[in-house]
Amino acid sequence: MLCNRAKKQFKAKQPDYSPNAEEKVVRTLQLAPNNQVQSGSVIHSQTVSRSPKIQNQNQNLAGATTTSDEKAEIVENKTDTGMDNLPWIKNSDKREKKKITIANVECSVLLFYVFFVNKNIKNSKKKWQREPTFSMEKQVANVEPLTTPKGLIACVENYVYLCDVNSQKGRKFVEHTSYVSSAQITTDGRFLVSGSYDHLLYIWNLQSRMILYRLQGHSDFVNSVDVSSGCERIVSASDDRTVGVWDIAQGKQIHCLKGHYNSTTDARFRKGQFNEIVSSSYDNTVRLWDLRVGTKEVKTLRHLDGVTGVDFSPVTNTVASSCFDKIVHVWDLASTNEEVNLLKGHTEKVMKARFSSDGLLVVSASFDTTVRLWDVEGEFSLQILKGHSKRVNSAVFSADDMCVWSCSDDCTVRLWTRKKLIDPL
Structure with missing residues (x-):
């Protein structure tokens, strides 16, 4: 019995939080005088006084006069929960909202990577596949494409080798007395131009395989040769x-461009021009020349290490340079003359970088035994082509951009074919 009585007394002392308590406050306020509320007067019942939230609000009414509009506002305030104005509640809400926002951002980034970046990388790996390897007798210094889809020019020791995969025919041009570093065929298909460490350039007649000209002028190794698209001129880079x-x-030689203070590693014509030339050197620079204004360079692009190769984009006013710093640098020549992209991924020196004919892709060859394909505007390599066992000296797109040729010190030339131009996401 005592226990039950104690329970009843305990319940009787508990504040009334029921909705009826708030209704009783409203009724009591309506019974109060319209003009004022007496100071210190108690205008609520004992049941209402047990509710702490209403009791705190009613303390503010002591000694205050109320109009009819203010009385309406008081009535509305009685129906509030009384918890919204607590500072720790507001701060906790802000923290919760901040956590939710951060979680949403992290989730969005994760979903973007999974559904777009990761999927694009996987799809890009399906674009290229390795074809049978062409074994050469000795190390292959350079490769260049022929006009046929699967034709190439390979520089092997002291001779130039022309072959076509489809016809399975090959021709050798043997005359140089030293290492052949570079060779190209004119766009009209009439002549072959080669450069060698014997300091000479040869111009060959393709049909008769006879040498038309022996070009003398360099006093050291010839590292590269390029032919203008109109078949008017040749540009060469030398040690x-x-x-x-x-x-x-x-x-015969018509110009000798001086400005580099170390070995010149590469030189290329702009497509469709024979007066605009870009060259690279171990002096950490890429220099641009315009023969219409003279034989002095018009622009200099500075690197932090030796530059091994350079190429003009056939479409846009950009240049790609390969460097000892393991990076392919992409430069904008139109306005800024600054790097617009750095293609990073190789783990050793990059020896060559060449654009595709549409200017959208770059292929690079490196001493890390790999060939990489890049989007000019991207940050990561689209695909890594592995297969060579020694350093890769050169890589280039075929005439139709459907193949990539690469050559290496492992005495092989590898052909990589493109399966699809576009893979659906």
Whole structure:
């Protein structure tokens, strides 16, 4: 009995939190005088006074006069929960909202990577596949494409080898007395131009395989040769720190461009032009020349390490350079003359970088035994082509961009074919 009585007394002392308590407050306020509320007067019942939240609000009414509008506002305030104005409740809500926002951002980034980036990387790996390997007798220094879809020019020791995969025919051009570093065929298909460590450039007749001209002018190794798209001129880079410009019809040197203070590693014409030239050197620079304004460079692009190769984009006003710093640098020549992208991924020196014919892709060859494909505007390599066992000296797209040729010190030339131009996401 005592226990039950104690329970009843305990329940009687508990505040009334029921909705009826708030209704009783409203009724009591309506019974109060319209003009004022007496100071210290108690206008609520004992049941209402047990509710702490209403009791705190009613303390503010002591000694205050109320109009009819203010009385309405008081009535509305009685129906509030009384918890919204607590500072720790507000801060906790802000923290919860901040956590939810951060979680949503992290989730969005994760979903973007899973459904777009990761899927694109996986799809890009399906674009290229390795074809049978072409074994050469000795190390292969350089490769260049022929006009046929699967034709190539390979520089092997002291000779130039031309072959076509479809016809399975090959031709050798043997005459140089030293290492052949570079070779190209004119766009009209009439002549073959080769450069060698014997300091000479040869112009060959493709049909008769006879040498038309022996071009003398360099005093050291010839590292690269390029032919203008109109078949008018040849440009060459040499260890004698100069860039040579040669006239094909006359078979003689017409310009000697000086400015580099170390070995010149590569030189290329802009597509459709024979007056605009870009060259690279171990002096950590890429230099641009315009023969219409003279034989002095018009722009200099500075690197932090030796530059091994360079190429003009056939479409846009950009240049790609390969460097000892393991990076392919992409430069904008139109306005800023600054790097617009750095293609990072190789783990050793990058020896060559070449654009595709549409200017959207770059292929690079490196001493890390890999060939990489890049989106010019991307940050990561689209695909890593593995197969060579020694350093890769050169890589280039075929004439139709459906194949990639690569050559290495492992005495092989590898062909990589493209399965699809676009893979659906």
